[in-house]
Amino acid sequence: MFESYLEDSLVYMSLERYFLNFFYSSLDFLGGDRSDFLVPFYRAAFTDGQSFQDGNPIFSAKNKVSGNSLRVVVSDDVVDVVSYGEAKPGCEELVVIGNVKKLSEIEVFVFGWIAGQ
Numbered sequence: 001m002f003e004s005y006l007e008d009s010l011v012y013m014s015l016e017r018y019f020l021n022f023f024y025s026s027l028d029f030l031g032g033d034r035s036d037f038l039v040p041f042y043r044a045a046f047t048d049g050q051s052f053q054d055g056n057p058i059f060s061a062k063n064k065v066s067g068n069s070l071r072v073v074v075s076d077d078v079v080d081v082v083s084y085g086e087a088k089p090g091c092e093e094l095v096v097i098g099n100v101k102k103l104s105e106i107e108v109f110v111f112g113w114i115a116g117q
Contacts, residue, residue, distance in 0.1 A: 002100045005055065005074065012053045015100070019059035019072060019110070026111050036117075038062040041069050059110075063117045067091030070113045074100055081105040 002015045020039065027034060041062035044052040055074035062069040068091045081098035096109040 002103075005100060006053070006076070009053060012051075015058055015074065018103075022107055023059065023061060023110060023114070026107075026114050030115055032114060032117065036063060036065050038064055042071060066117060068113075068117065069093040070110065071095045072106060072110065073097040074106075076100075081109070083109050 002011055002018070005012045005015045023039065024034065027037070039059075039061045040057075041060040042057050044054070044056065046052070057071045058074040059072040060070060067088075069088070071093060073095065075097055076099055078097055078099055081096065081102045083094060083096045086093045086095055094109070094113050096106055098106045
């Protein structure tokens, strides 16, 4: 469904919206407070405001209370979904990397991150 995200800006924006909708529906399901999160946390754009649209990140969020952040990267260069924690001063960032054929697996990591906040 999103395979042409790198070639088609409308598909790219749909993929961004997909993750945004998943994040907020998961947060609502878990009873979280939307005002506790800054979404998106990272803005990957040129100086003129045009998005890089390279999938890094396709989605990001920061918990304003804990300081923890989430970065989701979509890349055709990976086969399996991988994740790692990256220590930041006073907080931690979870980075999840996967390709568009593994969205349901990426969702598991995103949901787990939200649940742990």
